[in-house]
Amino acid sequence: MNALLALLLRDMRLATRVGGGALMGALFYFVVVSMIPFAIGPDLNLLARIGPAVLWIGALLASLLALDRLFASDHDDGSLDLLTMSTLPLELTVAAKAIAHWLTTALPLIVITPVLGLMLNVDMSAMGFVALSLVAGTPALTFIGLIGAALSVTLRRGGLLMAILVLPLTVPVLIFGVAAANAAIVGPAPFGPPFTILCALSLASFVLGPFAAAAALRQGQE
Amino acid sequence: MTSDSTRLVCENLACERGGRLVFSGINFAVKAGEALILTGRNGAGKSTLLRVVAGLLRASAGRIKLTGGIDEMGTAEQAHYQGHLDAIKPSLTVAENLQFWARFLGAPADASIEPALEAVDLAALADLPAAYLSAGQKRRLSIARLLAVKRPLWLLDEPTSALDTQSQGRLAAFMRQHLAGGGLILAATHGPIGLDAPRELKMGAAG
Numbered sequence: 058m059n060a061l062l063a064l065l066l067r068d069m070r071l072a073t074r075v076g077g078g079a080l081m082g083a084l085f086y087f088v089v090v091s092m093i094p095f096a097i098g099p100d101l102n103l104l105a106r107i108g109p110a111v112l113w114i115g116a117l118l119a120s121l122l123a124l125d126r127l128f129a130s131d132h133d134d135g136s137l138d139l140l141t142m143s144t145l146p147l148e149l150t151v152a153a154k155a156i157a158h159w160l161t162t163a164l165p166l167i168v169i170t171p172v173l174g175l176m177l178n179v180d181m182s183a184m185g186f187v188a189l190s191l192v193a194g195t196p197a198l199t200f201i202g203l204i205g206a207a208l209s210v211t212l213r214r215g216g217l218l219m220a221i222l223v224l225p226l227t228v229p230v231l232i233f234g235v236a237a238a239n240a241a242i243v244g245p246a247p248f249g250p251p252f253t254i255l256c257a258l259s260l261a262s263f264v265l266g267p268f269a270a271a272a273a274l275r276q277g278q279e
Numbered sequence: 280m281t282s283d284s285t286r287l288v289c290e291n292l293a294c295e296r297g298g299r300l301v302f303s304g305i306n307f308a309v310k311a312g313e314a315l316i317l318t319g320r321n322g323a324g325k326s327t328l329l330r331v332v333a334g335l336l337r338a339s340a341g342r343i344k345l346t347g348g349i350d351e352m353g354t355a356e357q358a359h360y361q362g363h364l365d366a367i368k369p370s371l372t373v374a375e376n377l378q379f380w381a382r383f384l385g386a387p388a389d390a391s392i393e394p395a396l397e398a399v400d401l402a403a404l405a406d407l408p409a410a411y412l413s414a415g416q417k418r419r420l421s422i423a424r425l426l427a428v429k430r431p432l433w434l435l436d437e438p439t440s441a442l443d444t445q446s447q448g449r450l451a452a453f454m455r456q457h458l459a460g461g462g463l464i465l466a467a468t469h470g471p472i473g474l475d476a477p478r479e480l481k482m483g484a485a486g
Contacts, residue, residue, distance in 0.1 A: 059382055060382060060383045060384075060385060062382075063378075063379055063382035063383045067368075067371070067375075067383075070371065070375070071370060071371065074370035074371070075370055077370065134364055134365070135362055135363070135364025135366040136366040136368070138330075138333070138335050138360060138362060138364075139360065139366050139380065139383075139384070140383075141335065142333060142334065142335075142355045142358065142360060143356070143383060143384060143385070144385055278335055278336065
């Protein structure tokens with residue numbers, strides 16, 4: 058536990074220091090979502106209708122943005138070799154890195170979501186539910202993205218490949234995330250079912266992601 | 280942690296990379312308190328052999344066994360690997376870097392990293408971000424890791440590179456101390472490493 062906590066703290070520290078990606082994700086999210094009203098024009102009804110989808114697409118892209126360096130930076134400076142020589146199973150090491158990434162990248166993004174809702178004419182009372190759907194769904198994005206990050210670790214321009222690999226896998230999360238957010242904003246379908254499925258997707262990827270990523274890293278070392 | 284009966288045995292090791300046989304038929308045994316120096320021309324497979332023993336590359340044949348250590352742990356978990364890269368994060372301070380590796384690699388929670396930093400003469404720079412260190416200072420910080428966490432087997436790949444003569448002398452002292460405490464060392468090097476008459480494995484000639 059001591060070792061896992063040390064790794065979690067190190068990764069969070071790295072993300073918040075100079076050159077870390079913690080606030081980049083949230084800023085990117087902010088910029089992407091703010092561009093939409095400029096592109097669509099001042100049609101308030103239309104903005105409210107596509108609001109949840111825009112927020113979710115923004116969150117999806119922003120949470121993948123910093124993921125490509127998750128293992129690549131450790132690989133480049135030799136840390137990855139030492140991380141695999143620990144008494145900890147690689148699966149746990151990988152999971153700890155993903156949790157640190159979620160805390161530093163996805164959490165700030167969820168915090169600023171209510172502010173962005175204003176720009177998209179989404180009702181303030183519904184913003185809570187949209188944020189809740191992001192809390193439930195973004196862990197799935199991180200843990201699915203983890204697999205892509207592990208697969209592309211040794212590639213020079215791994216980031217692009219990772220996006221191509223990972224984005225199709227996130228389609229179910231996107232569908233149910235937007236469905237839950239839509240249910241909260243415009244109805245009439247209930248919020249519960251899509252939200253529950255979103256939770257299930259996150260839990261399943263929390264279990265599968267670290268195993269797949271650890272296997273990919275072991276292969277990549279060859 | 281180390282006992283006098285610790286023994287590293289490699290039998291008939293072979294490694295293939297990118298379809299090319301890097302080495303084959305490597306046999307050696309290293310016992311507690313003993314150092315084995317790997318020599319040979321560039322590309323003879325010294326680094327590859329160290330990475331195979333560290334579990335970072337898969338051997339295509341043969342087996343590696345560390346006996347007499349802690350039974351339930353593999354060779355990699357009882358070894359320190361010091362490769363060409365120093366595994367140092369530039370945005371963390373010197374102390375944070377070492378503290379992390381000490382805790383992650385399994386030093387006792389209450390253990391202090393101060394003695395290790397003192398030993399490599401970096402204590403005065405403890406609060407400096409590692410980005411400002413020179414290549415030699417980074418190497419020394421990396422060596423401090425070997426001292427901060429006790430592991431019986433040291434796998435060293437060109438450990439003296441970037442070090443000045445004083446630091447090389449210090450490293451030799453660390454190695455002698457490690458051997459005296461029942462440790463094992465496997466080191467790849469081109470130059471003298473500062474140990475008295477270590478055993479030598481010449482690679483590439485037979486390969």
